Amino acid sequence: MMDSRKTTLQTMTDFTDQELRDWLLRRLEPTRAAELEERLFADPDIPDAIDAARYDLIDDYVRGRLPSNERHLVAQHLAATPDDVMRLQIARVLAESAASTHARFARPREHVARRRFIAVSAALAGCIVIAVAVIGHRDRSPMQTTEALASLPVITLREDQQRGEHAMLILPYRAGDVRVQAEIDEPISQRYELKIGDARTVVLTARDLSPRAAGAYRFVETVVPAKALVGGERQIDVLPQDSSDARVIHWNVRMSDPPVH
Amino acid sequence: MTAKTADAAHDLEARRLQTLLERLRADSASGGFGYEQLRRRLILFFRQREPIDAETLADEALDRLARRLDEGVQINHPAPYAFGIAKLMLFEANARRLRQEARFDEPENQPAMIEDDDAIDPALVRALRICLRSMDRRGSELMLAYYRDDDARRIKTRRNLAEKLGVTVNTLRNRVLRLRAALETCVRARMTPGATEKHDGFAQNDTSDDD
Numbered sequence: 425m426m427d428s429r430k431t432t433l434q435t436m437t438d439f440t441d442q443e444l445r446d447w448l449l450r451r452l453e454p455t456r457a458a459e460l461e462e463r464l465f466a467d468p469d470i471p472d473a474i475d476a477a478r479y480d481l482i483d484d485y486v487r488g489r490l491p492s493n494e495r496h497l498v499a500q501h502l503a504a505t506p507d508d509v510m511r512l513q514i515a516r517v518l519a520e521s522a523a524s525t526h527a528r529f530a531r532p533r534e535h536v537a538r539r540r541f542i543a544v545s546a547a548l549a550g551c552i553v554i555a556v557a558v559i560g561h562r563d564r565s566p567m568q569t570t571e572a573l574a575s576l577p578v579i580t581l582r583e584d585q586q587r588g589e590h591a592m593l594i595l596p597y598r599a600g601d602v603r604v605q606a607e608i609d610e611p612i613s614q615r616y617e618l619k620i621g622d623a624r625t626v627v628l629t630a631r632d633l634s635p636r637a638a639g640a641y642r643f644v645e646t647v648v649p650a651k652a653l654v655g656g657e658r659q660i661d662v663l664p665q666d667s668s669d670a671r672v673i674h675w676n677v678r679m680s681d682p683p684v685h
Numbered sequence: 686m687t688a689k690t691a692d693a694a695h696d697l698e699a700r701r702l703q704t705l706l707e708r709l710r711a712d713s714a715s716g717g718f719g720y721e722q723l724r725r726r727l728i729l730f731f732r733q734r735e736p737i738d739a740e741t742l743a744d745e746a747l748d749r750l751a752r753r754l755d756e757g758v759q760i761n762h763p764a765p766y767a768f769g770i771a772k773l774m775l776f777e778a779n780a781r782r783l784r785q786e787a788r789f790d791e792p793e794n795q796p797a798m799i800e801d802d803d804a805i806d807p808a809l810v811r812a813l814r815i816c817l818r819s820m821d822r823r824g825s826e827l828m829l830a831y832y833r834d835d836d837a838r839r840i841k842t843r844r845n846l847a848e849k850l851g852v853t854v855n856t857l858r859n860r861v862l863r864l865r866a867a868l869e870t871c872v873r874a875r876m877t878p879g880a881t882e883k884h885d886g887f888a889q890n891d892t893s894d895d896d
Contacts, residue, residue, distance in 0.1 A: 447733070448733075450733065461730055461733075461768070462765075462768065464726050464729060464730060464768075465718075465723075465726055465730075465764040465765050465767065465768040466764065466765065468718075469855070470726075471722075471725055471726060471729055472855075472858065472859050472862055474729055475862055475866075476858050476862055479832070479862070479865060480839070483832055501736075504736040504737070505736050505737055508736070510869075510872075510873060510876070511869060513805060513806065513809055514809070514813060514868070514869055514872055516805055517805055517809060517810055517813045518813070518829070518832065520805070614838075
């Protein structure tokens, strides 16, 4: 299959996106780098192509989509000045905004049969319609999500918390929306889905979650209504969308009851 | 330096700059690059070797180009000539560095890698929110859609977007680049101490190429 990166912009600049990225990361072959620099002063399209490649590289970096060697190169070369750092931070906020906007809350549906906590019949599960997902299904403008995101409580699910057959996380009671951050493991996939359910049904599905990074911690994040987590034991599963046999990361959680006044 | 000498130096500088601007304007009209376009290219070039000083070096290169023109040097193509100056300047900077290293027997400090803090400054979030709000809604939606996908889907998404808008992928790319650059300009302006009250809106990025 043809690498799509190699086709883009080639007709305009004769340099592939990959070569532009390599140049930005100071690893383009010297002869080719010299050609590119010469063209920089002759070709009207090159600066825009370089800037576009830089933004894509930065976006991939802040969304945790780069392999570790490239991450290091980006940190070394594209975060060299305070201006660069500001650009990275803006990219990070934009990524937050885009990710939250893009996370779609699917209607409740049955789990696939291979999940161990879906042992009951599909017919029974289909009858139980949970309103929680509908409550969570609403449009969020980029402004609303960016504004609100920072103030939401965060539930962090680490991989080491899920070990043990009966591992159960007790979460403090929350009302409204919460940010769920769930750790993912190598190899990192392009897209994930996060499902919340009980023993019978999936009550909420967030799809198209992009992997993100905070230091060595790789995770996906989505905003869910806290109501999806109350009412007893819940299972939270995170799985790559692009691989049918990938390992599902699983947590058992229980949110505390609301305080009595 | 007396006031009179300073005035003369200033006049000379102004005259050189004027000559350079006129020359580049004429060059731009016949398919070359204008002043800002050439400066942008120089910054991109220097940014690869001397990131901290890229803008200063670009200005120095343009200053040298202005001097050559003022001295009456025949320059048929200013952009490649400026590229030559830029390469020479890097060569000079390297030679200086080597001399310095030899003198002190230790390498000159390399620019430190700035830690990219994962924590997001709430002020930055606020600034971005205000800037996004002051942007044309279609513009902000277009930008978020354009940058939404990862490498595997990116090209397809952008092709579809371009098709929807009835433009080429390159036109779309340039349009979104302008939006993002303008968004950054707006956020930076709002993050500058004392600038918040003055800068309510979305700055237009007027330094980019039109190509």
